Amino acid sequence: MGATGSTSPSTLLEVLEERAARQPQAVALRFLSDHGDVQTAIGFEELRARAARFGRRLAAAGAKPLDRALLLFPPGAEFLVAWFGCLYARVVAVPIMPPRRVGARDASMNILEDCKPRFAVTSQAFASALRADVVDRTSHLDLEWMIADDGAAIETQGPLQPAPRPEDIAFLQYTSGSTSTPKGVVVTHANLLANLEMIRLAFATTPRSHFVSWVPLYHDMGLILNALQAIYAGGGCTLMSPASFQHRPHLWLRAIQRFGAEVSGAPNFAYELCVSRLQPHKLEGLDLSAWKVAFNAAEPVRADTLRRFAQAFAPYGFDPRAFLPCYGMAEATVLISAAARGRGAKIREVSKAALASSCVAERAGAEDGKSIVSCGKAAAGARIAIVDPVAGRRVATGGVGEIWARGPHVAEGYWGKPAETRETFGAVISGEGAAAWLRTGDIGFLDDAGELFVAGRIKDVIILRGRNHYPQDIEHSVQSASGALRPGHGAAFAIEAADGSEAVVVVQEIERALRHGADLTVIAADVREAVAEAHELSLHRVVFVPPNAVPKTTSGKVQRRLTRRLWLEGKLEVLCQF
């Protein structure tokens, strides 16, 4: 029995059709303006009808099953109409973040080269100057551009082609992986439906449970954990733009109350922002007591943040038992584990030093303590294993190792990348037969109750405001900013800022010949500009060092962790830092 109560649907489209038939006028999606007013409201039947119409438009344009369609939309409900439309036409949807600036050197060009879409779909609201720039930069790729809401008439009126099958690809998620070598996770209808059902059980929602979300729809959390989940489970979703939230965080909380949201979640930084920007005069009359599921995912969940948020918002009726920390990744569609609903966060105090050496132990003293938050048990039908990444053997309960996952929600692999797919999705646990597991690249442990605690990452990825940033991409942008900077001789890493958030530092070698002539102040500004434009990221410190000051292995590979440690300890030879 699926979410709708009838015999199990095999794709999300079937769920949408059923909901459109049973609750046609019920709100599926709402979109709020920057001031919190309802700008758009779409019922289930309207969503179905408009999506089917867009699907026919794709078919009329000659779309064939498995053709890719890039979706570049600013925040709004139109994106979801186009997304479902792609599913109707059996076109593989590829949502990406629309560029913010003219000439922005971000991941979009590399994604285009990787998945070679036939169509690029956007909306009227995507600013014409930006759109013209993207069209211009992609003119060599023979893309067919469509503005989904331009009111173009559709030629064919007939039914769409046969409905997609569970094993068909629904969409690609480019939310993980470096910008220079993006990896598109291939999500089938079966993966999607399996994960949506896991989420429904984890959040324990009913068809009346409404969601509120500002998390971007091109991000797996915003798209699947919020919007698609709300449509699947039946209660619908009220959406806001991420920029609105950043500017006026109280609007998120007001919307939760106003639209009776039972479920709303965000990355950890958002809860922190609500606390730091709390202004009582903006929250008068706020009542958060109906908010039953406050999920927290996409970046490490911090115990301190949860405590501060609970304390700050207790006067407004917030119940800390609503906290529901989760863990997941695009390679597993989205959700891998979730805390039990209504129990609140389970926090454990461990030794910081021991954890740094991959052991779980009681803390040795006040200085050594670190609070870590449980991300709950594996989602229903999903399995988690803690594995020694080198030996490939399962680690004993309570031991620290790499988190591996298995289940119907784990995606097929990466688009067009058989080697990386084998490496990431085809891992085998020594002594346990041929079953294939997903290697998450995250480190953690399972406690006696089977609850997952995430302790860190194997790879050097930096997570900021719920987004992954790969050091090599940042280093590349740094080095491209000036000829005075030695390519391949820089290290980007994160340090913990005073408020517990991550701050990014780059240590970069200057070319020997130029070190005296170069105006380092100007170069530092060039570097900051390059990184801000390419990654939407503010560099905390730009540190210039002489040639060969950045430690490397014998094969010439930059040692980021060692560089970080040396810089923190003041042991690096620094020319100038900004």
Next chain:
Amino acid sequence: MIGSQPARRLDAEAIVAHCIGFVADMLERSPRDIDPHAKFARIGLDSANSVQLLVSLEQLLDQELEPDLIAEHPTISSLAARLAELGAHSGKAGS
């Protein structure tokens, strides 16, 4: 909303001084290193910090401001000039 009477009307110089102080504090750098004529990206402000700066200005001037202002006036000095201008045009509410 822009155009409603601000409780505080400040001249451009005062607004620049506020911005430099706020940005220096936020980025943990010396005020001397914050160039009011440099584009925000060159100082190292991303969209999240820019919004924080905007919010601090809303509090300083006691009025709501739209994020477009940052995009249209992407340096501290041009933003301050624009805000001072808006303050001057919006009416007499004196400080």
